[in-house]
Amino acid sequence: MTEPTFVTSRDNPLLKELRRLAQDNTAYRRAGRFWIEGDHLCSAALQRGLQPAVAVYAESLWTQLRGPLADVAGKKVVVSDALFKDISALESPASMGFVLDLPTDTTIAPQAATVILDRVQDAGNVGSILRSAGAFGFRQVLALKGTAALWSPKVLRAGMGAHFGLRLVEGLSLEDLQALTLPLVVTSSHQGELIQALELPQPCAWVMGHEGQGVGAELMARASVFVRIGQPGGEESLNVAAAAAICLHASSLRSSGG
Structure with missing residues (x-):
């Protein structure tokens, strides 16, 4: 097992980067890597075969840590509990975290069962939808x-590890969606059949819209x-x-013959 590096200065360049990744919602785009915190998310990443670029531990945890979480990265860093708390954006820091590289394949899979997010802005909603997508077999989220x-x-916290089993592509325009060769399915309060009575296409792309405005008119027209x-x-x-959980579950029943 490789020995960790003990970092004691708050001004250490790595710790500065970790603070940005942990506390800035878009810092990962500039860095090309992202931060996850806590044994649940870290274990979920390892179970999917991901290799952390850096593993970071609070000193109180490191002194008693055993098993696979103790030797998962070529670079391991141990910091004081106070410094780990300074990195974390959580009220109760989890004492360990990983830095992982962003996926490099951001091409759209034309025939993959898909969820399209149209300006869904609440982080909790987005994470919950990712969990439903993974649970019900929709492996691509655009x-x-x-x-x-x-x-x-x-x-990432709201997704509870779902990220690591999905193809995720973000920052797309409506024109980018032309790469999909699947029928688009949209929920509407004023048109369409009840979901339980409809023969849903398989595979398909479900569109989930903005919390207040719903799906945009141009996308609705498609x-x-x-x-x-x-x-x-x-x-x-x-x-x-x-709504996404209901829709994706309904699709999974059709695809399994339920």
């Missing part, structure tokens, strides 16, 4: 410009299928993450 940064710390989610309780609308 984010249009205006959507919350997919690899930001908040979305849709092949419109779906309504019945709401017998009488609520005006569903949270976009809840």
Whole structure:
């Protein structure tokens, strides 16, 4: 096992970078790598075969750490608990984190079951949708410009490890979506059949829109299928993450013959 480097200065260049990655939602775009924190996310990355560029440990954890999490990167750094807290953006820092390289393949897979995010802005919603996409077999998520940064710390935490099993492409324009050769399916409150009565296309691309404005008009015009989610309780609308879970689950039932 390689020995760690002990860093004691807050002004160390690596620690400055870690603070940016942990606390700035878009710093990963400039750095080409991102930060995850806590044993759950770190373990999820390892289970998907990802290799951290750097593993960082709070000193109190390092002195008692055993097993695979202790020897996962060629570069290991140990800092005091106070310095780790200074890096973290969490109220209760998790005592360990990884720096990982961003995926380099950002091409669109034309026939992959897909979720399209149209300016979904809440990080919690985006992370929840990524979890649903992974759970129900939609391995590609395409984010249009205006959507919350997919690899930001908040979305990573909300995604709970789903990122590591998905093809994620962000910053897209409507024109970029022409690379998809799948029918676009959109939920609508005023047109389309109820989701439970509709024969959904397989595979397809579900479009999830802005929390307040919904799917944009131009993208709506490109849709092949419109779906309504019945709401017998009488609520005006569903949270976009809840709607996505219902839609993706319905698609998974069709694809499995359920």
